[in-house]
Amino acid sequence: xxxxxxxxxxxxxxxxxxVPGPILLLGAPGVGKGTQAKELVKLWxxxxxxxxxxxxxxxxxxxxxxxxxxxxxxxxxxxxxxxVDEMVAVRLQAPDTVNGYILDGFPRTLGQxxxxxxxxxxxxxxxxxxxxxxxxxYNQLLRRITGRRNxxxxxxxxxxxxxxxxxxxxxxxxxxxxxxxxxxxEEVFKERMRAYVALTAPVVEHYRAQGRFAEVDGDxxxxxxxxxxxxxxxxxRQ
Ligand code: AMP
Numbered sequence: 001x002x003x004x005x006x007x008x009x010x011x012x013x014x015x016x017x018x019v020p021g022p023i024l025l026l027g028a029p030g031v032g033k034g035t036q037a038k039e040l041v042k043l044w045x046x047x048x049x050x051x052x053x054x055x056x057x058x059x060x061x062x063x064x065x066x067x068x069x070x071x072x073x074x075x076x077x078x079x080x081x082x083x084v085d086e087m088v089a090v091r092l093q094a095p096d097t098v099n100g101y102i103l104d105g106f107p108r109t110l111g112q113x114x115x116x117x118x119x120x121x122x123x124x125x126x127x128x129x130x131x132x133x134x135x136x137x138y139n140q141l142l143r144r145i146t147g148r149r150n151x152x153x154x155x156x157x158x159x160x161x162x163x164x165x166x167x168x169x170x171x172x173x174x175x176x177x178x179x180x181x182x183x184x185x186e187e188v189f190k191e192r193m194r195a196y197v198a199l200t201a202p203v204v205e206h207y208r209a210q211g212r213f214a215e216v217d218g219d220x221x222x223x224x225x226x227x228x229x230x231x232x233x234x235x236x237r238q
Contacts, residue, residue, distance in 0.1 A: 018044075018233065018234050018237055019099055019100060019127065019237070020040075020044045020046055020099070020100040020102075020233060020237070021099075021100040021126070021127030021128070021129070021130065021237065022100055022101055022103065022120065022126070022127065022128075022129040022130070023040070023046075023100065023101070023102045023103070023129070023130050023131075023132065023233060024103045024106075024107070024129055024130070024131040024132065024207065025037055025102060025103065025104045025105075025132055025134065025229075026131055026132065026133040026134070026200070026203065026204050026207070027133055027134035027135065027136070027218065028136070028141055028193060028196045028200075029141065029145060029189065029192045029193065029196060030136070030141040030142075030144040030145040030148070030189075031134040031135070031136045031141065031218045032134060032136070032144075032218050032222070032225065033050075033104045033105060033134060034048075034050060034052075034053075034104055034105075034157075035157065035222055036134065036222070036225055036226055036229060037050065037102045037104040039222060039223075039226040040102050040226065040229065040230075041102065043226070043230065044099075044100065045099075046096075046097070046099055046100040046101050046102060047094075047096050047097060047101050047102070048101075048102045048104055049088065049091050049092075049097075049101050049102065049103050049104065049106070050104040050105055051084055051087065051088065051103075051104070051105045051106040051108075052104075052105045053104075054087055054088075054091065055069045055073060055079060055084075055087070056073075058087075059073070065083055065087065068083065069083070073182075073183055074182055074183060074188070075188070075191060076183055076187075076188040076189070076190075076191030076192040076194075076195065077191065077195060078108055078109065078195050078199060081109055081111040081112050081115065084106065084108075084112060085112060085115045085116075088103075088106055088116075089119070092119075100127070103116075107203055108195075108199060108200045108203065109199045109200065109203065110199075110202050110203060110206060112203075113203050113206050113207070116129070117129075127237070128212060129207075129212065130212045130213070130214070130232075130233055130236050130237070131204075131207035131208075131210075131212065131213045131214075132213075132214050132215075132216060132229050132232060132233070133204050133207075133208075133213070133214070133215045133216070134216055134218035134225065135215055135216070135217055135218055135219075136218040136219050137219070138193070140219060141189075141193075142186065142189060143159075143161050143162065144159060144162070145184050145189045146184060146185065146186050146189065147159040147160040147161040147162065148180065148181065148184050149165075149169075149178035149179065149180050150178060150179060150181075151171035151173065151174050151176050151178055151179075152176055152177075152178075152179050153171065153174040153176045154171065154173050154174050154176075156171055156172070156173055156174075158171075158178060165178065212236050213236075214229075214232030214233075214235075214236060216228040216229055216232060
C-alpha cells in the first residue's frame, strides 16, 4: 500500500489526494446514512452535517426551532424547508467545511435541493456536489429502525435484532441504559417512509439526472458499504 493512501479494513483504500468536496448521502430512513457518514468522517476528516442531529440538538436545547420541530418530528413528517435551509446555511459557514462535508439527511425535498444547488452555484470556488444513494429493502429497514437503540453517553448504535448489546438494554462500552429514538416506532416509521416516497425519492431522481450520482447496496457490512461509497466518490471526482 502506498503512503498516499489511508487504509480501509476491507483492503479498499481511500486516496488521501482526493478532495471529497460536498457529498450528499441520500436514502430512506434506516439505510445507514449516519453510520456511513461517520465512517467517511474518519477517512476524509471532513464534517458530518446531519439535519436530523441538528434538529434533535435544537429540541434538546429548547430553541424556538426545536419547539417547532419537536412535534413535526414526533409525527414522522418533515420540518418546513425554510427552517431547515436556514439551519444548514448557518452550519455551512463554519470553516471546517472548506474541503467538503457530508450532508446526511439533507436535501429531503426538491425545494431543499433547489436551495442547495443555488447556494453552491453562487460560490465562485468549490467542487460540485456528489450524491450517493444507499439502497436497502423495506422489511430490512423496518427491523433496523424499530430495533435501533443508542447509548446516550458514547452514541454507540445497537440493534436488538441484528447487533444486540452483550447485556440486554445496556451499552457495552459505558454500561449506560440504551435509549430508543421517539420516532423509531413502527407507526412513525411508516409515516417517515410515506414522506420519503412522496418527497425525497424525487430528490434522488433529481441528482441521478445531474450525473454526479452513485447508488450503493446498503445491505452489506458497514466497511463494505463505506468502500463502495469511497470508490464511487473517487471515480466521480476524476
Ligand atoms: P433523521 O435523523 O435524518 O432520520 O431525521 C429525523 C427527523 O428530522 C425526520 O423524520 C424529519 O422530521 C426531521 N428532518 C431531518 N432532516 C430533515 C430535512 N432535511 N428536512 C425536513 N425535515 C428533516
